[in-house]
Amino acid sequence: MIISLFIILPLATVFINSIIGRFVNKFSDVFVNIVNFILVVLSFISLYQLNTYYNKIFVYQVGGWAIPYGISIVMDHLTVFMLIVVNIVAFLVGLYSISYMERYTEKWGFYSLFELMLAGMNGVIISGDLFNIFVFLEIASIASYALVAFGTERDELEAAFKYIVLSSISTGLILLAIALTYGYTSTLNLADIAKTIQSSDNLLVKIIIFLFILGFGIKAAVVPLHWWLPDAHPSAPAPISAMLSGVLIKTLGVYLIIRVIFNVFPLYPKLLTIILFLGILSMLVGVILALYQWDYKRLLAYHSISQVGYMLLGIGLGTPLGILGGIFHLLNHSIFKSLLFLTSGALEYNFATRDLRNYFYVSKTMRNTTFSATVGSLSIAGVPPFNGFWSKLLIIIACIESKNIFAGLVAIVVSILTLASFLKVLKYGFYKENNELMEYKSKPEILNKSEVPFLMRFSMITLAFLCIILGVLLYPEIREVFLSKAVEIIYQGGLYKEFILK
């Protein structure tokens, strides 16, 4: 079964790599990246299989137990969509880390934790059982705690402790919600829960949904609960920042919110309004806090909060076009945000600082990094023809269609503020005026900075290339096989349980 390989392969890699990688030099570089590449190929194969062999959904029962008893592993179009996003980003980030992580000791430990986090995320995505989701969520979270603290300096440790405390509050709330769900329905299978809970009039169901939104909201860094993210994400090594901001907050936060709201519990309009409101709040607060940052990675982290707001806004509209915009923005954001974090890592690699004001001659000496950072900045700001433009356009059109003029206006204003913030990044970080540089001509060591190693450039250029071409996904025939069916699974939430329990 191909679908279970998404958990088996990374977990097996963790064990093999921890045993052999410790003694054999360069083993983990090669081995882990080969496994990541296989996972990318497998995720495309499963998309192909889902479209040709299986009719819309494929369920694998672990151990052969029938549905309410065993753990089910579910493959539908939303799952495959998330798997492709997560594994592509993980593969490129893994390639980048080969050169970047030379600065740290114990590279094999880094790769083991990296694969553990990947196994956790893949597990969260493919499992169709509430407690199984919790277990994989904890696996991914524990690996990410250790990775945030990987540098073991003062800032890293402080950020890691904050992150652990807030994250364990979130997992505690999620576990409480799971316990209440089990007490109410006597089952843990997602489809079975959806069958048992028919209406949301019950107070207990409302409390459960509230606890789930609160728990997953902390993981997704929705605004009243966002303050751990700007500390935790910049403190990790750059490839891990790219993974955390690029895919982890979306897998553990946004994806699970989508699953729980649309597929498991009965949908009611007030809930969508709450999600919409949280999205608007996140967009505004994130971008305003980002405007006055000078630390490049911290600025990017605040923009992550703001962009998660866009996804929630699209999903909270509840119309097919809004959902399409939301999940397309999820894909686009994971591409360009990981790209931007990788460029910040490249700058840190050469200059050993994260302050934008201390970068000099970047556009002259690091041409590839500058090119990719420019593409990434224009994408996140929503400049046509880059991918960020298309998803923001979809979300704004969906806002206007569903008579939410205010939300549409906020989306446009936030997009302009994002553009302003990234113009600052490009001006101070990359393209400095000549007269500001005169005083540094006397310091030859600054002028001798060269471009970063090939593998780091390769990852960044590939991601930049993806940023340029991903608008193609909206072309009707390509959209039919990839995005539209994921939207269908979300929009017609009841289909999920009917397909599984048929």
Place this chain on the structure above:
Amino acid sequence: MKFYPMIPYILCLILFFVGLYGLIVKKNLLKIIISFIIMDNALNLFFIVLGYKKDASFPVFLKNRMSSSISMVDPVPQALVLTSIVIGLSVTILMVAVALRIYEKYRTFDITEIKNLKG
């Protein structure tokens, strides 16, 4: 719904909120860790209480008790709690390790003095 049979659930929830309170309010790293342990164990207790039935026995089929007339407690929460305990243990270990490293760097457990990051 009678109040009396709800008492164990309510006690577990009170314990949970005691832990949550400590996790948010306390200023000492070790007290935060202890609050986390209280919160985690309250949830485990809550799970066990959910599966409890009055006058029921342990959920194992033996040779002399194969008949279905014997009432047994629900085994699923017990299996879940075993997993949850292990997860809680590993999070606790990680928290203690990070707290010890913080003590090495800052020479204090007071989080009001540990604030390099802000803005």
